[in-house]
Amino acid sequence: MEWLERNVPKVVLAPSFVAILVFVYGFIAWTAWISFTKSRLMPRYEFDGIGQYERLFAAPRWDVAMNNLFIFGGLFIVISMVIGLALAIFLDQKIRAEGVLRTIYLYPMALSLIVTGTAWKWILNPGLGIQQAVRGWGFENFTFDWLIRPEMAIYTIVLAAVWQASGFVMALFLAGLRSVDTEIIRAAQVDGIPTHRIYSAIVIPTMAPIFLSAFIVLAHLAIKAFDLVIALTGGGPGYATDLPATYMYAMAFSRGDLGQAASSAMIMMGVIFAIVVPYLYSELRPRRDQ
Amino acid sequence: MTSNTLLRWGLYGILILFAAFYLMPLFVMLTTSLKSLEEIRTGSLLALPRELTFAPWAEAWSTACAGTQCEGLRPFFWNSVLMAVPAVLLSTIIGALNGYVFAQWRFRGANLFFAAILFGCFIPFQVVLLPMAQMLGLMGLAGTIPGLIFVHVIYGLGFTTLFFRNYYVTIPQELVRAAKVDGAGFFRIFWSIFLPISLPIITVSVIWQFTQIWNDFLFGVSFSGPGSQPVTVALNNIVNSTTGVKAYNVDMAAAIIAALPTLLVYVVAGKYFIRGLTAGSVKG
Numbered sequence: 001m002e003w004l005e006r007n008v009p010k011v012v013l014a015p016s017f018v019a020i021l022v023f024v025y026g027f028i029a030w031t032a033w034i035s036f037t038k039s040r041l042m043p044r045y046e047f048d049g050i051g052q053y054e055r056l057f058a059a060p061r062w063d064v065a066m067n068n069l070f071i072f073g074g075l076f077i078v079i080s081m082v083i084g085l086a087l088a089i090f091l092d093q094k095i096r097a098e099g100v101l102r103t104i105y106l107y108p109m110a111l112s113l114i115v116t117g118t119a120w121k122w123i124l125n126p127g128l129g130i131q132q133a134v135r136g137w138g139f140e141n142f143t144f145d146w147l148i149r150p151e152m153a154i155y156t157i158v159l160a161a162v163w164q165a166s167g168f169v170m171a172l173f174l175a176g177l178r179s180v181d182t183e184i185i186r187a188a189q190v191d192g193i194p195t196h197r198i199y200s201a202i203v204i205p206t207m208a209p210i211f212l213s214a215f216i217v218l219a220h221l222a223i224k225a226f227d228l229v230i231a232l233t234g235g236g237p238g239y240a241t242d243l244p245a246t247y248m249y250a251m252a253f254s255r256g257d258l259g260q261a262a263s264s265a266m267i268m269m270g271v272i273f274a275i276v277v278p279y280l281y282s283e284l285r286p287r288r289d290q
Numbered sequence: 291m292t293s294n295t296l297l298r299w300g301l302y303g304i305l306i307l308f309a310a311f312y313l314m315p316l317f318v319m320l321t322t323s324l325k326s327l328e329e330i331r332t333g334s335l336l337a338l339p340r341e342l343t344f345a346p347w348a349e350a351w352s353t354a355c356a357g358t359q360c361e362g363l364r365p366f367f368w369n370s371v372l373m374a375v376p377a378v379l380l381s382t383i384i385g386a387l388n389g390y391v392f393a394q395w396r397f398r399g400a401n402l403f404f405a406a407i408l409f410g411c412f413i414p415f416q417v418v419l420l421p422m423a424q425m426l427g428l429m430g431l432a433g434t435i436p437g438l439i440f441v442h443v444i445y446g447l448g449f450t451t452l453f454f455r456n457y458y459v460t461i462p463q464e465l466v467r468a469a470k471v472d473g474a475g476f477f478r479i480f481w482s483i484f485l486p487i488s489l490p491i492i493t494v495s496v497i498w499q500f501t502q503i504w505n506d507f508l509f510g511v512s513f514s515g516p517g518s519q520p521v522t523v524a525l526n527n528i529v530n531s532t533t534g535v536k537a538y539n540v541d542m543a544a545a546i547i548a549a550l551p552t553l554l555v556y557v558v559a560g561k562y563f564i565r566g567l568t569a570g571s572v573k574g
Contacts, residue, residue, distance in 0.1 A: 013391050013403070016451070019444050019447065020410055020447070020448075027418040028413065030421040031418070034420065095305065104312050106560070107312070110501060110563065112505035112549060114505075114526050114545075115525070115546075116315075118525065119542075119545060122322065122541065122542065130336075132334070133336050133337075163311070163315065171567065224414050230507070231529070245414070245416060249512075252420055252512075262420060264416075265414065265417040268414045268416055268417065272413070273412075280405070280409065
């Protein structure tokens with residue numbers, strides 16, 4: 001009884017401990033193991049070396065998926081950061097109705113990516129969407145048919161993803177701007193330093209941790225992007241807009257190729273960890289020192 | 291002075307332009323959902339409806355076909371409610387207790403375990419998809435709503451624990467020590483000291499989890515069966531349904547219906563929504 005009393009905190013944590021151990025780490029281990037076997041439709045457990053990874057990297061479709069990840073991820077992160085920072089700085093100029101504008105900028109983040117994809121698929125519809133509307137205004141030759149052009153379709157995903165997430169980046173940066181010491185800014189203003197110099201030399205450098213946070217969150221969103229592709233392009237035309245997440249899903253649930261699904265999932269995890277681990281390490285270290 | 295005024299005008303111009311960009315899809319969804327198919331075919335995407343019709347909404351809610359099932363979004367909407375409510379409550383309760391332990395009842399190895407949980411927040415779910423499918427099968431939960439609840443609770447724990455831990459860690463440990471001296475136990479201290487001050491963080495956790503779970507598609511499409519699909523999966527099926535004439539107005543009405551609950555939460559409690567979004571990413 002006394003033992004129980006002393007150990008209540010551990011007992012409370014125990015179910016979560018077991019759950020995390022099994023369903024996160026155990027499952028990762030299982031997937032890792034399967035990625036080193038000859039598993040196809042059913043899991044097989046005999047070790048078979050790196051054959052699945054060789055097949056993966058030889059597959060043209062995976063090549064397209066990884067290329068798309070870099071195009072999509074790179075553009076999505078950079079454009080969202082630029083728009084987010086610009087909007088945050090603009091909103092920080094004692095704007096009237098700031099609250100309303102902020103609410104409008106951020107609401108897409110509350111939507112499901114399936115909803116976002118559905119909406120943009122309709123807007124970008126070449127026959128009846130924005131292209132037709134602009135032609136109706138008299139610009140007969142206006143063309144905006146990225147959705148059905150294999151080499152351009154990936155940019156429609158960038159567009160919809162930026163629409164969804166850039167307001168969130170704005171909110172992050174705005175919170176950062178508001179936490180900068182106003183005394184320093186006032187002192188700089190008194191000294192007659194122009195506004196753009198105050199931002200570039202004082203404000204933005206102090207926000208380095210927020211840049212990092214925004215980058216981590218956006219990179220994470222980019223690598224996990226799945227719903228948006230399914231709803232907007234379905235991975236097409238052909239497999240032109242496949243991302244690793246859709247490749248993995250196709251292998252797991254429509255192709256019945258567990259080995260390929262597992263090895264592609266492991267690569268995805270590798271990419272995320274390459275980005276997140278240094279960040280988590282720096283986040284956790286000072287807390288340990290407390 | 292005049293150049294300054296000009297600058298202000300330009301500033302407002304840009305801000306309003308961006309507002310238009312963010313609002314445009316919502317505007318297009320709403321107006322399209324209120325037009326007849328005839329008007330959609332002949333009119334402009336950005337035009338207001340000449341003649342309002344609510345038929346697409348009725349169809350989206352109760353007769354539109356998702357795959358072979360033609361009962362509209364209604365049954366799937368309720369699936370999502372039945373899935374989200376228990377999953378949100380369970381993951382929040384467990385997260386609160388976990389966070390309380392991590393913040394106030396540290397023991398050897400607690401930091402390492404916390405790091406392990408935090409780490410789990412970042413894994414791409416693709417890496418657990420295959421074994422979870424097998425596990426749900428073994429547990430007899432494959433294709434059921436309880437199965438989806440189980441999955442959402444497990445993979446939501448990391449964030450809810452993080453929220454509560456970061457909130458409770460700001461409360462001085464002397465408080466707990468004093469309560470212990472007075473003879474209060476673990477649960478008593480939680481119940482009478484921590485719970486009463488937790489309303490803001492409970493709100494953050496509930497809103498975060500609700501938004502995540504309601505909007506989830508990956509788990510829904512991977513682990514649900516014909517009778518247990520959440521609304522996001524049904525929406526995608528309705529939009530990509532190939533039978534009959536493409537009813538864009540019904541698609542848009544369905545999209546708005548699927549988005550309404552989380553939009554409503556955002557409008558009512560936007561402050562807490564933003565706090566949830568930033569809690570995981572800004573060191574606090």
